Amino acid sequence: MAHASIIELSRVTKTYGQTDGSRPNGLPALSDVSLRIGKGEFALLMGPSGAGKSTLLKLILAMEQPDRGTIRVAGRDVHRLTKGSIPYLRRNLGAVFQDFKLLPEATPLENVRLTLQVLGLRGRDVLSRAKESLERVGLDPNSRKPVRCLSGGEQQRVALARALANRPPVLLADEPTGNLDPALTLDILRQLELIRAAGTTILLATHDPLVFRHAPASRILHLEMGRLIEDRVVDRAPNFTAELDAFGEPIDALAAIDDDEFCDEPVVELRPGADANLEEVA
Numbered sequence: 177m178a179h180a181s182i183i184e185l186s187r188v189t190k191t192y193g194q195t196d197g198s199r200p201n202g203l204p205a206l207s208d209v210s211l212r213i214g215k216g217e218f219a220l221l222m223g224p225s226g227a228g229k230s231t232l233l234k235l236i237l238a239m240e241q242p243d244r245g246t247i248r249v250a251g252r253d254v255h256r257l258t259k260g261s262i263p264y265l266r267r268n269l270g271a272v273f274q275d276f277k278l279l280p281e282a283t284p285l286e287n288v289r290l291t292l293q294v295l296g297l298r299g300r301d302v303l304s305r306a307k308e309s310l311e312r313v314g315l316d317p318n319s320r321k322p323v324r325c326l327s328g329g330e331q332q333r334v335a336l337a338r339a340l341a342n343r344p345p346v347l348l349a350d351e352p353t354g355n356l357d358p359a360l361t362l363d364i365l366r367q368l369e370l371i372r373a374a375g376t377t378i379l380l381a382t383h384d385p386l387v388f389r390h391a392p393a394s395r396i397l398h399l400e401m402g403r404l405i406e407d408r409v410v411d412r413a414p415n416f417t418a419e420l421d422a423f424g425e426p427i428d429a430l431a432a433i434d435d436d437e438f439c440d441e442p443v444v445e446l447r448p449g450a451d452a453n454l455e456e457v458a
């Protein structure tokens with residue numbers, strides 16, 4: 177089925193400055209990359225370490241500038257946006273990076289709520305949206321635990337909830353299952369599939385073969401040495417049950433982890449407007 181494009185790269189090349197530790201000889205991190213991702217797709221960006229996956233995501237987020245080429249999100253060239261429009265772009269793109277930088281002393285709800293405030297949301301909407309997005313990823317919005325007491329998988333879910341709280345049409349995820357065991361990896365994939373089924377376009381970068389085998393992707397993009405060597409439409413029905421049987425773990429492994437013995441440290445209350453914390457979330 178043809179989709180209208182929501183992300184479009186046209187002949188994009190990106191070289192990092194040679195003085196800051198990039199590849200020798202100024203080899204581009206991305207070389208003449210063109211691709212389109214349709215609305216509602218689940219695109220998997222594969223490739224070994226150093227292939228250029230994070231660079232591609234950062235270019236879409238306008239965190240890096242291309243040397244050449246154009247990058248459009250929902251038809252708008254993200255590198256020609258006025259400064260004032262960058263927050264607009266960020267609001268439309270949810271992002272989960274591996275170093276998800278949650279506030280360790282804050283509860284999941286505080287983490288999500290503060291991010292929404294940084295994005296400029298105010299009023300009653302903030303709390304209800306924060307709660308809704310935690311519920312959406314299967315977490316209890318009323319949990320009083322600081323996130324440092326949560327398991328890796330639970331923390332990753334908080335990061336996902338934070339990226340989704342603003343209901344962005346597109347979710348960019350860079351190794352969102354890094355450091356998670358196989359059962360939790362599959363659990364995150366299941367969450368992502370639910371998010372996609374609710375209408376969010378997903379671009380997930382990974383070099384994890386387990387993710388490659390099980391992500392319910394509609395498109396496989398393969399980068400190597402900065403070049404897009406494969407762009408293939410696939411039709412994969414989500415199926416997490418067979419692999420879980422093999423691991424002998426229940427799919428809802430997180431529910432079992434979430435018990436009070438895990439951490440009994442008190443929560444440090446964050447006051448609304450605690451600016452020192454806001455900077456870390458942004």
Ligand SMILES: Nc1ncnc2c1ncn2[C@@H]1O[C@H](COP(=O)(O)OP(=O)(O)OP(=O)(O)O)[C@@H](O)[C@H]1O
Nearest residue numbers: 192196197198199205224225226227228229230231
């Ligand atoms: N800020 C930077 N400055 C200089 N070189 C960089 C920078 N970021 C990335 N690179 C270089 O660009 C190339 C692509 O890196 P990138 O992080 O995009 O790859 P990746 O596929 O995401 O790898 P990984 O899976 O290890 O994160 C690598 O050679 C890397 O060393």
